[in-house]
Amino acid sequence: MDITVLDSYDAMRRVLTAPVADRAEIARPFLEEAKGMYRYFPGEPDVVELHHLGGGFRLDADDDRYFPALDLMGQADVWTRVEHALGRALGVQLEAAPGITVPDELVVLIVLAHPDAFFIDTNLGMSANGSVTGYLWINIWPTPEVLERIQATAVHELHHNLRYANIVWDPATVTVGEHVVSEGLADAFARQLYGDLGYARLGLDALEDDAAFATVVSGLDVTGMQNFVAWVHGDEHARRYGAEPVGLPTGAGYAAGNRLVDAYLAATGQTAAQALLADREEVIRTALARA
Template sequence: MTITVLDTCPAIREILRAAPADRPGLLRAVLEPAAGMYRYFPGEVDLVAMHRMSSGFPLDRDEDRCLEALGALRDADAWGRIGRALEDALAVQLAATPGLAVPDITVLLVLGDPGDEHFTGPNLGMTANGSVPGHLFLTLWPYPENLARLEATAVHELNHNLRYGSGSVVWDPATVTVGEHVVSEGLADAFARQLYGDELGYTRIGVPHLHDDAVFAKVVSGLGVTGMENFTAWVHGDATAVRYGATPVGLPTGAGYAAGNRLVDAYLAATGRTAAEALLVDSREVVETALRVGARDRS
C-alpha cells in the first residue's frame, strides 16, 4: 500500500491569485483526487459546492489573508509532517495488528475559510474526515494549536481509515449506531494520544467536556440511536447540527468526542490493551466493558 500526501500548496496559491471566474475550475482539479470520498453519495457530487459546505477557503474574498495563512502552513512543513506521521503511525499499527488490510490512501490538505464563523468558532479552525477508506481530508486554519497538532490530527483520521478499511468493522448507514461513531472517535483519539501524548492527542473540541458527567450521561443515553442524519448532534454537538440542518439534542460542541474518550479509556484500562491493539474491537464490547467498570462515574 502507499500513502500519498498531495502537495496542494502550489495549486491553492494559484487559485487565490487567479481571476475569480477561473477559480472554481482550478479548485475542481485540486479536489478531483478526493472525489472517491463521496462514492457512497447518490448521484454526482459537485466538488466545489462540497468545498464550500465543508468550510474550505473562499473563492471570492480574503485572498491576502488566505495567502498569508497558506504561507504559514508551508513554513510549518505541514504536508511533510503529515506524511511522516502517517507512515510512522502505520508502522505502529501494523506491529500491533499484523496482517491488517491497509488500502492505498490519498491525503488532501486544504486551507479553511477564515470568514466562516462556525469553522473558526465552535470548530476551532479544524475539520477532518478519514471515515472513507482510501481517503483522508483535512481542512484547517493555521492557528498555533492546530499547527502543533498536525501529526496527531492526521493519525486520528488514519485510525478511522484503518478501522473501516479492514473489512472487519462495517459502517452500514442503515444499521450503524451513535455508539459506533462515538467509540470510533474515542479510539482514534486514544491512538493519537498513544503516539503523541494527551497534550496533543485529544481532538480539541472534546477537551472542555472530558470531565462533564452530565454531558457523558446524555451521550450514553443516545448510543443506540441509528440513522446517520441524527449523528451530528450526538457526536459534534448542537451548533454543528444546526449548521447542517439537523435536529439539536441538547449537547455542546465535541460532546461525542469527550464521551468516546472516557468509554475507550475505561475499556483500555480494564483490558490492558493499547489503542493500536483495540483498533478493530466491537464498539458494543467497548461500551459494555466501560460502563461495567464505572466509566459513567469517572471524572
Template sequence: MTITVLDTGPAMREVLRAAPADRPHLLRAVLEPAAGMYRYFPGDVDLVAMHAMASGFPLDRDEQRCLEALDLLHEADAWGRIARALEDALAVQLAATPGLAVPDITVLVVLGDPGDEHFTGTALGMTANGSVPGHLFLNLWPYPENLARLEATAVHELNHNLRYGSGAVVWDPATVTVGEQVVSEGLADAFARQLHGDELGHTRIGVPHLRDDAVFAKVVSGLGVTGMENFTAWVHGDATATRYGATPVGLPTGAGYAVGNRLVDAYLAATGRSAAEALLVDSGKVVATALRAHER
C-alpha cells in the first residue's frame, strides 16, 4: 500500500492568483484526485460546491490572507510532516495488528476559510475526515495550535481509515449508532495521544468538556441513537448541528469527542491494551467496559 499526500500548496496558490472566473476550474483540478472520498454520495458531486460547504478557502475574497496562510503552511513543512507522521503511525499500527488490511491512501490538505466564523471560531480552524477508506481530508487555518497538531490530526484520521478500511468494523449509515462514532473518536484520539502525547493528541474541540460529568451523562444517554443524520449534534454539538440543518440536543461543541476519550481511556485502563491494539474493538464492548468502571 502507499500513502500519497497530494502537493496541494502550489496548486492552491495558483488558484488564488488566477482571475476570479478561472478559479473554480482550477480548484476542481486540485480536488479531483481526492474525489473518491465522495463516492458514497448519491449522483454526481460538485467538488467546488462541496469545498465551499466544508469551509474551504473562498474564491471571491481574502486572497491575500489566504496566500499568507499558505506561506505559513509551507514554512511549517505541513505536507512533509503529515506524510512522515502517517508512515510512522502506520508502522506502529501494523506492529500492533499484524495482517491488518490497509488500503492505498490519498491525503488532501486544503486551506480553510478565514471569513467563516463557524470554522474559525466554533471549529477552531480545523475540520478533517478519515472515515472513507482510502482518503484522508484535512481542512485547516494555520493557527499556531493547529500547526503544532498537524501530525496528531493526521494520525487521528488515519485511525478512522484503518478501523473502517479493514472490513472488520462495518459502518452502515442507516444502522450505525452514535456510540460507534463516539467510541471511534475516542480511539482515534487515544492513538494520536499514544504517538504524540496528551497535549497534542486530544482533538481541541473536545478538551473543555473532558471532565464534565453532565456532558458525559447526556452523551451516554444517546449512544444508542441510530442513523448518521442524527450524529452531528451528539458528536460535534448543537452549534455545528444548527449550522448544517440538524436538530440540536443540548450539547456543547466537541461533546462526543470528550466523552469518547473518557470511554476509551476507561476501556484501555481496564484491559491493559494500547490504543493501537484496540483499533478494531467492538464499540459496544468499549462502552460496556467503561460504564462498569464508571459505576464503581
C-alpha cells in the first residue's frame, strides 16, 4: 500500500494568504484530492461544504488564530510524523495478519480545524475519520495534547481503514456494538504502539464510569448509523447533530469499547494487531462473560 500524505500545509498557507472571497475556490483543488472519502454520500458532494461541516477552518471569514495555529502544526512536523507512524503501523499490522486485504493507496488529508467552543471543549481539539477504505482525514486544532497524540490518532484511523477493507459495513444493518468494538480495537492498536497516548481523548473521562458502560452495553444491538452519535459519542454530540440523547457522557462508546476489547484480548491472549478482524459478537460475548 502506498501512503500519500497530501501537502495540505502549503495549500492551507496559500488559502489563508488569499482574499476571503477567493479562498473557497483556492481550497477546492486540495480538498478534492481526498474527495473519494465521500463516495458513499448521495448526489455530488461539495467538498467545501463538507469541510465546514466537519469543523474545518472557515474559508468564508478571517480569523487571526489560523496562521499561528498552522505554524504550530508545521513546527511540530505533523505531516512527516503522521506518514512515518502510518508506515510503521502498517508494517506491524501486516506482520500480525499477513493475509488481509489492503487498499492500493491510502490518501491522507490533514486540515486545520476551526476552534469554536464545541470543537475545543467537547471534541477536545480533534476529529478524524478512517472508515472509508483508501482515505484518512485528520482535522485538528494544535493544542499540546493533540500534537502529542497525533501519531496515535493516525494509527487509530488506519486500524478502521484496514478493518473495513475486510469487513462489510452496511449502514442500514450495522450495530452500535460493531462501532463500539471497532473504536476499542482501534484504541488498543494505537496503545500497542504508543502506550496510553493511544487512548482517544474523547473517551478518557468515561473509562471508569460503570453506569455509562452499562448503558452502552444495553444499546449494543441497536442498528442504523443514525443512532450511533448518541450511543458512541454521547449526549452533547447527539444534541449538536440533531439526534436523541440516551443519557451518556461524551465518549462513552469509546470508553466502553476499550473495556470490552481489553477484556477480550486478556481472555484470548491476542495482541490488538492480531485481533484486527475479530468478530464483534465474539468480542462482546467473551468480554461480558469476564465481567
